[in-house]
Structure formats: C-alpha cells, structure tokens
Amino acid sequence: MGKRSQRKNAAMFDSDDDTSSISSNSTIRSDRMSVSGMDEVQVHKDALLDQALDALYEKRSSTREQALASIVDGFNSDLQHEFVEKKFATLLHQCLNCIKKGSSRETFLATRVIGLLALTVGLGDQAHEILEESVTPLSQALKSGRDSLKISSILECLAVITFVGGTTPEETERSMQIIWKMIHPKLGSNVVATKPSPAVVTAVVSSWAFLLTTVDQWTLSPKLWQEIVSYLSSLLDKDDRTVRIAAGEALALIFELGNLEKFSAEAKRSNGSAQEGNVSQEALMHMHGLKAKVTNKVRDLSSEAGGKGSAKKDLNNQRNLFKDLLEFLEDGYSPETSTKIGGESLQTTTWYQMIQLNFLKHFLGGGFIKHMQDNEFLHDVFGFTPKKKFTGGEPRMSQGEKRMFKSPNSALNKARTQFLNKQRMLAESKNAGHYAATGGDYYA
Structure with a gap:
C-alpha cells in the first residue's frame, strides 16, 4: 500500500472519531440477522484493523500509539482469527519495529499486541514463530532503557509468548534466564x-x-534453588506491597514443586560419598531453615496492620494471600478459587493454576472474560468449558480454522494433544513433588 493511502488511513486515527465506538454501533440487534449482515459486520471490523495496521508505518509516534491501542481493543473484544490469518507476519514485524523505535507507551501497546497475537493463534507453528522472531528484539529492548513501564511490559510479553510458543524446556529456560537477569545481571x-x-x-x-x-523437569542444583529462595524471601521485607505479594506467590509455587522432598531424596542418594552426602545434607538443612524463616515472615504479613497511606484493597489482598500461604506451609493445603465466566465457574485448586490465572487476567485486562469464553487455548490451559451462547445460526469457521481442524493429524491437533498430555503430567508431578535437580549453572 502506498504512502498516500497510508497517510489517508492514518488520518482516521488523528480525527475525532472514536474507533472503539464504531464496533459498538455494529451491535447485532436480532438473533435472526442474516449471514450476509454478519459478514458485513466482520468486514467492517477487519477494515478498521487494516487501517490501524497501515497506520503503524507512519512516522508520527502518536499516530502509531493510537493505532496500536485500536488493535489492542480489537483483539480484546473479539478473537480476530480471520485478520490474523491474513496479516499475521505483517502485524508481528510492525509491532517489533514499534518496540525498536517507539516510546515507552508505544512499547507497552506493541508488546500487548504481540502477546494477544500469541494467545489468539494458540498452539502451533505460528506461536513458535512469534517467540523465535521476538526473543532477540525484546532482549535488546530491555537493555535500551530504564523506564519501568517499558521494561515491565516487555517482560510480561516475553512470558506470554514463551508460555504459548515455547516447545522445548530449553526455550522456556532461555526466557526465564533473560527475565531473571533484570534483577541479577552478570x-x-x-x-x-x-x-x-x-x-x-x-x-x-x-x-x-x-x-x-x-516446567515439568528442572536442572537447577540444590545450591541454586537455595539462592533463589533466599532472594525471594528477602523481598518479603521490602516496603512495596506488590513486591511482597509477587514474592509470596513465587515462594508458594517453589514449595509446591516439592523441593524439600527432592533435597531429601538427593541426600539419601549421596550417602555413598561422605563429601557429597555432607553437601546434600547441608543443603537440606539450609532449605528447612529457609522454610522456617519464610513461614515466620508469612505469619507476620498475614496479620499486618495498615500503615500510613496504605490502600485497604491492597492490604486485604496481602493478608488473604499470606493467610493462604501460611496454611499451605504449615498444613499443606493449597488455596481454592472460583471465578465466574459467563455463568460457569472457573476453578483452581493449586498454586500453579492460581498463578497462571492471575497473570493472564492481569495481561488480558478488559479482554479476559471474552478470551476465557471463546479462546480454546485458554480452555485447554484451565480445563474450562464455557456455556455456549445461541447466536441464531450455525457457528462459522474461517478457512484457516477449517484447515487447522479438518484432520486429527493436523499440526494444531498434534500440538493440542501434546499440550494436554503435558498439563496432565504437570498436575501429577506437582502433586507428587517429583522434580529433577541434576545440577547446572543456569543463574551463575
């Protein structure tokens, strides 16, 4: 598309028209609306996204920001499968360009679009392509500034695209290492x-x-686990409440993984060598000591009095979290949660499920309910089946969706089967506390 056309489309984003209201004016007023009418609505929505995508080529940062915000709204309000089928690569690379040259606000919006793109395509080659194409530009962008909004949005984007597109433990560990080095650089x-x-x-x-x-298998040595737990436990003493809550959830997850049981097994296996046995026994004792220290601090935070300027909601969130964590550390009971999604309840019964839910709810923001209702990848993640709404006609699939679902041997179906098998293995492993600790210098 030529520059003149791009400028014309970009001008639409500089006008006083509220593009977010256009889609609301296209509300389907009757269950008997014709298929041709529904097609017109979809064409209109696609045209708006096309115009926003064209506007990402513009030199003016404010124009690109407005276009990105429009795309975020579009992906939050509906699952844009047809648009993604046609414009997947262009959208991804334009967003990466925005991150390279844009402001903190532009980076924040572009990383949201990339994460939404990954969640929309779900499992398969496209999600893996997003990860492989994005990991280097995102890593470089982390080094280019110190703005908190920019860095936080890049980290969250990297986590989401790895969650969806990571196909090997090495790819997941690579992203975790990039993330961790933001607070522990070499x-x-x-x-x-x-x-x-x-x-x-x-x-x-x-x-x-x-x-x-x-992670269903891990290669960190007991010594490195100690260092991670020690660092996270030190964050429980920080003044910032959000830091304390994040650290508390991470510690809960680590203890849910069964590290103490793992260290005990390691110590028993090492008894044949006095030196190795002493190291493992020392590691086990140190971990027990860390757990006792964490438990005492958690007990204090579960009943902390509100300080000056303390937001009541944040204080209640902290108290509730650390009450749950205290019960888990002392009695082994994980918290159970229930979230209403369109008349159905989404249940979590483990720390790892609750952490996944809270993170994706935060990332999706206003699009969380819509994605939980219609996004099959998220249905698989949480084992959630929403109530199906009657729309007055047979559900329609795009040509791309038909290709993906027409064969049980399709790449998507294979990826989905592998994912579901992994989810079951993870649940079983976490319940049994079976995690490998075979050494490694991941965080050295």
Whole structure:
C-alpha cells in the first residue's frame, strides 16, 4: 500500500472519531440477522484493523500509539482469527519495529499486541514463530532503557509468548534466564549495577514464576534453588506491597514443586560419598531453615496492620494471600478459587493454576472474560468449558480454522494433544513433588 493511502488511513486515527465506538454501533440487534449482515459486520471490523495496521508505518509516534491501542481493543473484544490469518507476519514485524523505535507507551501497546497475537493463534507453528522472531528484539529492548513501564511490559510479553510458543524446556529456560537477569545481571568490569524499581522487580518475579508453572523437569542444583529462595524471601521485607505479594506467590509455587522432598531424596542418594552426602545434607538443612524463616515472615504479613497511606484493597489482598500461604506451609493445603465466566465457574485448586490465572487476567485486562469464553487455548490451559451462547445460526469457521481442524493429524491437533498430555503430567508431578535437580549453572 502506498504512502498516500497510508497517510489517508492514518488520518482516521488523528480525527475525532472514536474507533472503539464504531464496533459498538455494529451491535447485532436480532438473533435472526442474516449471514450476509454478519459478514458485513466482520468486514467492517477487519477494515478498521487494516487501517490501524497501515497506520503503524507512519512516522508520527502518536499516530502509531493510537493505532496500536485500536488493535489492542480489537483483539480484546473479539478473537480476530480471520485478520490474523491474513496479516499475521505483517502485524508481528510492525509491532517489533514499534518496540525498536517507539516510546515507552508505544512499547507497552506493541508488546500487548504481540502477546494477544500469541494467545489468539494458540498452539502451533505460528506461536513458535512469534517467540523465535521476538526473543532477540525484546532482549535488546530491555537493555535500551530504564523506564519501568517499558521494561515491565516487555517482560510480561516475553512470558506470554514463551508460555504459548515455547516447545522445548530449553526455550522456556532461555526466557526465564533473560527475565531473571533484570534483577541479577552478570556484572563485568565495565558494568554498573542499577537498582530496579519495585514495578520491575514485581514484573520479573511474577513473569518468572508464571513460566515456572510450565516446567515439568528442572536442572537447577540444590545450591541454586537455595539462592533463589533466599532472594525471594528477602523481598518479603521490602516496603512495596506488590513486591511482597509477587514474592509470596513465587515462594508458594517453589514449595509446591516439592523441593524439600527432592533435597531429601538427593541426600539419601549421596550417602555413598561422605563429601557429597555432607553437601546434600547441608543443603537440606539450609532449605528447612529457609522454610522456617519464610513461614515466620508469612505469619507476620498475614496479620499486618495498615500503615500510613496504605490502600485497604491492597492490604486485604496481602493478608488473604499470606493467610493462604501460611496454611499451605504449615498444613499443606493449597488455596481454592472460583471465578465466574459467563455463568460457569472457573476453578483452581493449586498454586500453579492460581498463578497462571492471575497473570493472564492481569495481561488480558478488559479482554479476559471474552478470551476465557471463546479462546480454546485458554480452555485447554484451565480445563474450562464455557456455556455456549445461541447466536441464531450455525457457528462459522474461517478457512484457516477449517484447515487447522479438518484432520486429527493436523499440526494444531498434534500440538493440542501434546499440550494436554503435558498439563496432565504437570498436575501429577506437582502433586507428587517429583522434580529433577541434576545440577547446572543456569543463574551463575
């Protein structure tokens, strides 16, 4: 499309028209609306997204920001399968360009679009392509500034696209390492450590823990687990409440993984060698000591009195979280939650499920309910089946969806089967506390 056409489309985003209201004016007023009428509505929505995509080529940052905001709204309000089928690669690379050259606000919006794009395409080659095409530009963007909004949005985007598109443990560990290094960089002779803001620390810990929920085998040694637990426990003493909550959830997940049982098994296996046995027994004792320290701190935070300027909602969230964590550490009971989605209840019974739910709810924002109702990838993640709404006609599928679903041997069906098998294995492993600890220098 030529520059003149791009400018014309971009001008639409600089006008006083509220593009978000256009789709609302296209509300279907009758269950008997004709198929041709529904097609017209879809064409109209696609045209708006096409115009927004064209506007991403414009030089004016404010124009690109408005276009990105329109795309975010479009992806939050509906599952844009047909648009993605046609414009997947163009949208991804234009968003990556926005991250390279844009403001913090533009980066925030572009990373949201990339994450929504991954959640929309679900499992398969496209999600993996998003991860592989994005990981280097995102890593470079993390080094290019210190703005908390920019860094936090990049970290959360990296976590989401890895959650959907990561196909091997190595890919997940690569992203977790990139995330963790934002608070624990490898320091060289010419590198000066900068203290991350509370917002960045919260984003690092929550994004890292979100990806830890997907790991079914782990290669960290007991010593490195100790270092991670020690660092997270130190965050419970920080002034910022969101940091304390993120650290508490991450610690709950780590203890749910069964580390103490793992260290006990390691110590028993090492008894044949006095030196190794001493190291493992020392690691086990140290971990028990850390758990006792964490438990005492959690007990204090579960009944903390409100301080000056303390928001009541945040204080209640902290108290509730740490009451649940205290019960888990002392009695082994994980919290159970229930979220209403269109008349059905989405249940969680483990820390890892609750962490996944909270992270995706935060990332999707206003689009959470719509995606939980219509997004099959999220249905698989949470084992959730929504109530089906009657729309007055047979459900229609795009040509791309028909291709994906027509064969039980299709790439999507194979990926979905592998994902569901992995989810079952994860649930069984977490309940039994079976995690490998075979050494490694992941965070060295």
